[in-house]
């Protein structure tokens with residue numbers, strides 16, 4: 001097992017280097033460099049630079065270095081946590097990122113837990129109550145959840161929260177707490193705001209996962225070993241939860257690995273609508289503005305998340321299913 | 328629900344008595360009449376074979392007695408009686424009659440009976456064990472459910488029963504997962520699991536069909552041996568009349584949801600009464616038969632269970648049918664010898680309705 005994780009980590013490293021090369025090419029592809037951008041900006045402001053000055057800066061920033069050297073400089077910087085500078089925000093990318101990454105991870109993890117817990121419970125319920133009225137109702141809700149776009153759901157919930165619950169909506173904090181230092185009250189305020197984004201981001205995933213769970217469980221309930229478990233005299237609850245659900249979880253775990261980046265990009269739209277201080281809107285703007293270092297850093301982070309998610313899913317799968325062996 | 332029968336042995340030495348059992352499946356395509364009045368006696372401590380063509384209701388009969396008929400099936404009529412021995416304080420044991428048809432199929436009473444008094448093994452050893460749990464866990468689960476003991480004791484008992492089921496290296500096998508065992512070993516594990524709480528009846532639904540001939544012979548020997556040692560009744564469901572001759576004490580022949588003949592093995596093979604039983608026996612080869620007679624398949628096909636047939640269900644295929652009788656009424660069960668009953672108008676004038 002440990003050897004397997006080690007080997008997988010090795011593969012992940014190789015994959016990351018590939019992603020880095022592609023990411024770097026994306027940075028280099030558009031004409032111009034950060035330096036030219038700076039010079040143009042200075043000129044616009046009315047200042048000018050002597051050609052010698054420019055040349056000195058070019059040497060300092062390595063504009064004319066061969067491409068592999070440039071790559072190495074960027075990559076080694078990246079590994080050390082120096083992700084370059086954002087043109088638009090005129091700040092180091094790392095500063096921009098760390099500020100917002102915490103909220104993104106918090107929301108993503110909570111959304112994932114929410115959608116897993118709800119889809120397992122709902123899936124089990126509708127599979128064991130097939131063709132009853134609650135099952136039909138759940139099916140309708142699932143198709144609504146799948147087909148209503150996130151942003152629309154966000155808007156609807158915002159209106160609902162404001163009109164019916166009288167909440168101050170948008171963002172993750174009420175005005176009074178937005179810039180206040182952390183305190184218990186601020187934390188509670190955060191919790192009050194979190195449910196909308198979690199519900200919105202999780203809706204379609206939950207609808208889909210619970211559908212998958214229902215279908216799987218129905219398959220597993222037809223298996224002979226479920227009958228064996230009943231023949232032992234186990235209660236129906238034990239039969240379902242211990243013998244059937246466990247064997248129906250595989251596809252859920254398999255999509256787990258892929259759902260991490262999905263949650264982050266799905267979050268983007270919602271975060272824009274709900275005005276949340278997460279990484280999504282930042283990534284979106286970076287792409288629009290060709291803010292290359294910022295965009296590539298996001299790309300790299302998404303790739304890492306995907307790889308880690310897959311590794312995590314594989315380990316979980318092995319734990320669930322003894323037939324999966326690592327050699 | 329439970330009455331005391333009073334005597335110290337079961338009535339007529341039976342553990343289970345099935346009377347006029349009807350099980351219908353209410354599907355979207357219509358009603359499938361899987362059982363149409365099955366009457367069956369299961370003697371205690373003996374091996375009862377149940378034979379019949381595919382779809383005649385053998386599995387459904389066993390599942391009904393376990394009260395495990397799957398949705399959309401339902402018992403619509405008839406009764407299933409279980410006679411179980413109960414120790415009394417004064418050392419005497421009494422026999423209690425439990426009407427299984429009255430019980431809630433998911434309720435506590437039937438669950439205390441399943442696994443403890445009525446156990447079952449299935450045809451497919453590859454899929455009848457849960458792939459996610461070790462053999463030991465699955466056997467211990469039954470032991471811990473029905474017997475009061477610690478996990479450690481349960482594990483010891485699991486090892487013990489695996490050893491009795493002829494499992495090599497039972498101490499290591501308890502930690503193995505089903506996929507690590509061969510088909511024959513899995514069936515041994517299933518047998519061990521079913522017998523772990525010393526049931527009084529073991530239903531074996533074609534337990535060797537999926538195995539190769541050598542393994543089949545070993546498993547059959549094992550079941551015979553364990554039956555003799557532990558004294559439970561076995562209900563052995565099979566297509567294979569050769570296996571019946573080798574394994575069983577009595578045989579029930581089923582046709583389209585009814586038991587048409589039940590008899591001890593010898594009279595059934597040497598003096599079959601029902602035309603269907605005779606046809607069935609003519610359709611299989613006999614070892615050492617001198618005649619050069621060709622095997623005779625049974626004329627016609629099994630009608631589909633969605634159709635309703637007036638009268639005796641076998642009459643369309645029967646060489647002895649009496650028009651005006653067989654295609655109108657269903658014959659009543661008739662005694663034709665010691666423990667030998669048959670349902671055919673060759674032996675009675677009585678129909679089901681007036682008998």
Ligand SMILES: Nc1ncnc2c1ncn2[C@@H]1O[C@H](COP(=O)(O)OP(=O)(O)OP(=O)(O)O)[C@@H](O)[C@H]1O
Pocket residue numbers: 352354359360361362379380381382383384385386387388397398399400632
């Ligand atoms: N789940 C079900 N839904 C609908 N009908 C069913 C179901 N299970 C059994 N039946 C019906 O009950 C009848 C008897 O089935 P059963 O499985 O008892 O046959 P069998 O004698 O065991 O046959 P085989 O030798 O093929 O195992 C079948 O003809 C079938 O139509």
Ligand SMILES: [Mg+2]
Pocket residue numbers: 385386387532
């Ligand atoms: Mg069957």
